[in-house]
Amino acid sequence: MSSLLRRSTGLARIASNSLSASARSTIRSSRLLPTSQSAWAVQLKRYYSEKNPEESDKGKEAGQNGAPRPKNSNSKPQVQSSKSPGPTEGEAPETKKDGPSPLHPDWVLLTEDEYEAFKELTTKVPMHVDSSVFDIIKKTGLPVGLRDLIRRIMKGDARPSDIAKALKGLNQYYKGIKDYEFEELVKKEDPESYFNLPSKKTRKQNRKAQEQEEKEGEQQRPKEGEQGFNGFNSNKNPPGPNPNANPGQGNDWLTMIVGSAIAYWLYNSLFQESGREITWQELRKNFLDKGLVEKMVIQGHRVRVELNREATQSMYPDSVATRPGFHYYFSIASADAFERRLEEAQNELGIPSSERIPVSYAPESPFFNLLIAFGPTVVLVGLLVWASRRGPGGAGGSGGVFGFGKSKAKRFSHETAIKVKFSDVAGMDEAKQEIMEFVSFLKKPERFQRLGAKIPRGAILAGPPGTGKTLLAKATAGESGVPFFSVSGSEFVEMFVGVGASRVRDLFATARKHTPCIIFIDEIDAIGRSRSEGQRFGGNDEREATLNQILTEMDGFNTTDQIVVLAGTNRVDILDKALMRPGRFDRHINIDAPTMAGRQDIFKVYLKKIVTNEEIEYLSGRLASLTPGFAGADIANCVNEAALIAARNNATSVTLQHFEQAIERVIGGLERKSLVLNPTEKKTVAYHEAGHAICGWFFRYADPLLKVSIIPRGRGLGYAQYVPGDAYLMTYEQLMDRMAMTLGGRISEEIHFPTVTTGASDDFDKVTRMATAMVTEWGMSDKVGPLHFRNDNNRVYKPFSEGTGQVIDAEVRRIIEQAYKKCKDLLLEKKKEVGLIAEELLRKEVLVRDDMVRILGPRPFNDRDDFSKYFGGDASKAPPGPPPAPSSPSLPDAPEPPSSPAMFREVKGEDR
Numbered sequence: 024m025s026s027l028l029r030r031s032t033g034l035a036r037i038a039s040n041s042l043s044a045s046a047r048s049t050i051r052s053s054r055l056l057p058t059s060q061s062a063w064a065v066q067l068k069r070y071y072s073e074k075n076p077e078e079s080d081k082g083k084e085a086g087q088n089g090a091p092r093p094k095n096s097n098s099k100p101q102v103q104s105s106k107s108p109g110p111t112e113g114e115a116p117e118t119k120k121d122g123p124s125p126l127h128p129d130w131v132l133l134t135e136d137e138y139e140a141f142k143e144l145t146t147k148v149p150m151h152v153d154s155s156v157f158d159i160i161k162k163t164g165l166p167v168g169l170r171d172l173i174r175r176i177m178k179g180d181a182r183p184s185d186i187a188k189a190l191k192g193l194n195q196y197y198k199g200i201k202d203y204e205f206e207e208l209v210k211k212e213d214p215e216s217y218f219n220l221p222s223k224k225t226r227k228q229n230r231k232a233q234e235q236e237e238k239e240g241e242q243q244r245p246k247e248g249e250q251g252f253n254g255f256n257s258n259k260n261p262p263g264p265n266p267n268a269n270p271g272q273g274n275d276w277l278t279m280i281v282g283s284a285i286a287y288w289l290y291n292s293l294f295q296e297s298g299r300e301i302t303w304q305e306l307r308k309n310f311l312d313k314g315l316v317e318k319m320v321i322q323g324h325r326v327r328v329e330l331n332r333e334a335t336q337s338m339y340p341d342s343v344a345t346r347p348g349f350h351y352y353f354s355i356a357s358a359d360a361f362e363r364r365l366e367e368a369q370n371e372l373g374i375p376s377s378e379r380i381p382v383s384y385a386p387e388s389p390f391f392n393l394l395i396a397f398g399p400t401v402v403l404v405g406l407l408v409w410a411s412r413r414g415p416g417g418a419g420g421s422g423g424v425f426g427f428g429k430s431k432a433k434r435f436s437h438e439t440a441i442k443v444k445f446s447d448v449a450g451m452d453e454a455k456q457e458i459m460e461f462v463s464f465l466k467k468p469e470r471f472q473r474l475g476a477k478i479p480r481g482a483i484l485a486g487p488p489g490t491g492k493t494l495l496a497k498a499t500a501g502e503s504g505v506p507f508f509s510v511s512g513s514e515f516v517e518m519f520v521g522v523g524a525s526r527v528r529d530l531f532a533t534a535r536k537h538t539p540c541i542i543f544i545d546e547i548d549a550i551g552r553s554r555s556e557g558q559r560f561g562g563n564d565e566r567e568a569t570l571n572q573i574l575t576e577m578d579g580f581n582t583t584d585q586i587v588v589l590a591g592t593n594r595v596d597i598l599d600k601a602l603m604r605p606g607r608f609d610r611h612i613n614i615d616a617p618t619m620a621g622r623q624d625i626f627k628v629y630l631k632k633i634v635t636n637e638e639i640e641y642l643s644g645r646l647a648s649l650t651p652g653f654a655g656a657d658i659a660n661c662v663n664e665a666a667l668i669a670a671r672n673n674a675t676s677v678t679l680q681h682f683e684q685a686i687e688r689v690i691g692g693l694e695r696k697s698l699v700l701n702p703t704e705k706k707t708v709a710y711h712e713a714g715h716a717i718c719g720w721f722f723r724y725a726d727p728l729l730k731v732s733i734i735p736r737g738r739g740l741g742y743a744q745y746v747p748g749d750a751y752l753m754t755y756e757q758l759m760d761r762m763a764m765t766l767g768g769r770i771s772e773e774i775h776f777p778t779v780t781t782g783a784s785d786d787f788d789k790v791t792r793m794a795t796a797m798v799t800e801w802g803m804s805d806k807v808g809p810l811h812f813r814n815d816n817n818r819v820y821k822p823f824s825e826g827t828g829q830v831i832d833a834e835v836r837r838i839i840e841q842a843y844k845k846c847k848d849l850l851l852e853k854k855k856e857v858g859l860i861a862e863e864l865l866r867k868e869v870l871v872r873d874d875m876v877r878i879l880g881p882r883p884f885n886d887r888d889d890f891s892k893y894f895g896g897d898a899s900k901a902p903p904g905p906p907p908a909p910s911s912p913s914l915p916d917a918p919e920p921p922s923s924p925a926m927f928r929e930v931k932g933e934d935r
């Protein structure tokens with residue numbers, strides 16, 4: 024559709040250019056008159072003399088005679104081809120009024136019919152046309168080309184090729200008028216005698232008179248209503264050319280009328296419906312049976328129905344079928360079958376053989392055939408070419424077909440998205456320092472290049488999830504103020520082979536256009552996994568191709584390319600060695616879970632963003648010691664969670680209590696108030712938790728106990744909260760105490776109840792893993808010795824022999840039994856205290872450190888400094904305890920084990 028419109032506007036442009044060219048040519052053509060005119064005349068003569076001079080209007084006459092049934096085409100004139108040398112047999116003689124124009128030898132006067140048709144045509148043009156114009160045309164006639172066009176329009180047989188002839192005729196017409204003015208009128212002494220045009224002298228006088236008139240002012244001018252159309256003064260001049268008027272003006276009007284008529288015809292032929300498909304039944308009922316069909320033309324699998332227009336008009340006055348150039352058509356399977364069917368129909372109608380409807384064959388439009396044959400292929404190829412050129416670099420380059428190969432990297436720029444600075448990244452001072460060098464490289468490259476130093480190409484930021492790797496990369500971009508392209512490794516992977524590599528090419532090509540810049544590839548392990556490892560499991564060609572492309576691109580930088588590639592991963596251990604070698608990711612920056620100080624800094628960053636009246640220094644310290652092992656993302660989440668809890672309680676600011684509830688929620692999960700335990704279950708949970716609490720209180724190396732609860736939370740039915748602190752090394756004794764404490768729940772059940780429950784399975788799991796690690800990784804078994812057997816889940820065979828396996832099993836069992844005995848001894852000794860704590864728990868559901876001190880007396884060992892600072896003696900700073908417990912508590916399932924640095928980390932590592 025759009026191409027059709029474009030074509031039509033193109034034609035319109037040609038038409039308007041031609042019109043304006045003819046208007047502009049006024050002066051020039053008059054000067055070059057003698058030669059140009061003769062050349063033009065000879066040319067036109069040849070051109071138009073080839074035309075069939077007159078075409079018969081016999082059919083029309085038949086229509087005018089009011090014949091109800093038209094004669095079939097044997098008695099009708101056939102439209103002649105333009106090559107036809109003259110009128111054919113049977114053509115009606117020309118109307119008598121036709122003849123050479125007095126204005127020009129190549130012009131002809133119009134017949135009465137042609138003249139009327141021309142007038143009719145101009146009524147379709149939305150403009151007022153003065154009748155004087157028609158008088159002129161009546162007198163002067165029109166160029167043969169224009170007259171022919173009018174004839175064709177009358178017959179409804181105008182073709183696009185006629186447009187050119189019509190425009191040429193129009194040009195000819197315009198020039199003819201001008202020529203007439205300059206040649207004939209000047210020659211004649213009294214030009215007005217024929218065409219009422221003024222002589223040069225008269226024109227000069229007229230001009231002067233006009234100027235004078237203008238000076239006389241508005242009141243002396245004729246009123247608007249008295250003014251003729253465009254200067255033809257209706258008062259002063261009779262209809263017809265005005266002797267006072269500029270001769271060119273009348274011509275302009277004629278040009279416009281004829282031009283508009285052509286435009287109308289063009290519009291009609293291009294945009295008006297020129298045909299409609301009907302069925303055989305419709306044809307039969309509406310036209311064939313009524314004798315309106317004049318001829319049928321078979322074009323391939325289509326039949327064009329030519330109706331007798333006059334007869335059709337009398338029968339269907341409002342039908343589109345009466346419009347010139349309109350045809351009905353219908354589709355056929357085969358020409359033979361159609362002819363047979365038509366014959367049968369005519370037999371049924373009793374049409375004598377002499378009056379049968381003629382059927383002719385016309386070739387299908389070759390253009391149409393070509394379009395059908397090659398159109399779809401051309402469209403498809405065009406689409407592919409277009410799609411492949413959309414991306415920079417084309418199909419083979421980076422864009423790829425339909426943009427599949429286009430990188431999905433998001434681009435952030437300093438002005439828009441990257442507002443992160445190093446000050447927003449708390450903790451990880453060493454990592455910041457390391458990466459700061461990239462900032463100075465991007466800001467002042469000459470400082471390094473001057474000394475011949477090669478700039479590091481990139482850095483791998485490795486660490487557990489949520490520790491701020493992406494944040495650090497963003498901050499690097501924010502500090503250096505350069506564009507930042509962020510993409511995830513998984514976004515390179517698509518199901519099509521080659522897309523990943525193409526996307527890598529596109530990413531680097533785009534980055535090169537925006538140097539200096541930073542590319543950040545998050546989760547690079549998705550594509551950067553070691554190739555040797557892949558081969559073991561069958562390999563992945565697409566991933567390897569992507570990785571190879573990254574390697575190639577990073578090699579392709581020259582030292583002056585100011586592109587830094589940063590990559591983030593949680594699994595640096597599985598990355599391909601080629602990625603890590605100097606010259607690619609030169610720097611390996613480890614970002615671990617933050618230390619106590621780091622957590623405090625991160626808390627400070629986020630506490631600034633919420634409304635709290637607590638003292639920030641104390642609050643951040645206390646929260647940091649409550650959250651060992653938390654990553655930056657967990658801390659951000661905790662602070663936000665506290666703000667949400669405060670908002671839910673309609674508080675005006677976020678208090679310490681809200682923060683502690685938030686931390687409990689993050690560690691232990693949601694409180695399950697709807698979970699109702701029966702009294703026996705509740706009592707079991709209370710004794711189980713009391714066992715853990717007593718162990719935590721009386722074992723030297725146990726982590727300080729903060730709170731014991733029997734309110735179900737998350738997956739557990741009760742929990743004891745410890746503050747483990749950041750321990751980076753653990754002794755044998757610490758591990759044994761921790762294991763004994765973990766077994767405290769089950770042993771308490773054994774001591775206080777006749778039977779045991781399923782609630783301790785999680786504790787056993789932890790103890791077993793700890794003991795196994797002691798034997799197989801930490802060299803804490805004399806029998807196994809200083810060996811390390813890596814626990815690799817992907818491995819199908821065990822890294823030790825059957826014999827060693829048995830020794831390991833025995834050693835693990837021995838260590839756990841040792842811890843068990845240690846715990847049982849303690850709990851038997853403190854049986855009374857366990858009972859006291861359990862009964863208090865059953866009453867209050869939650870016991871805090873102060874309750875423990877009240878019941879058991881002070882802990883016999885000194886607590887860690889940081890614990891004493893935030894949770895020691897000062898009651899005013901002590902946590903107020905959780906909100907009241909639900910009134911109908913309940914039974915156990917899997918009591919929450921005490922947390923420890925090692926265990927806490929393990930659990931988190933597993934969960935993610």
Ligand SMILES: Nc1ncnc2c1ncn2[C@@H]1O[C@H](COP(=O)(O)OP(=O)(O)OP(=O)(O)O)[C@@H](O)[C@H]1O
Nearest residue numbers: 447448449488489490491492493494625655656659
């Ligand atoms: N050191 C930090 N200082 C301030 N905020 C931090 C810090 N570390 C993490 N965060 C917060 O945690 C959010 C997540 O961090 P980020 O996306 O950088 O983690 P990541 O290490 O890239 O995680 P992943 O490995 O899962 O991609 C950050 O948007 C930020 O709010």
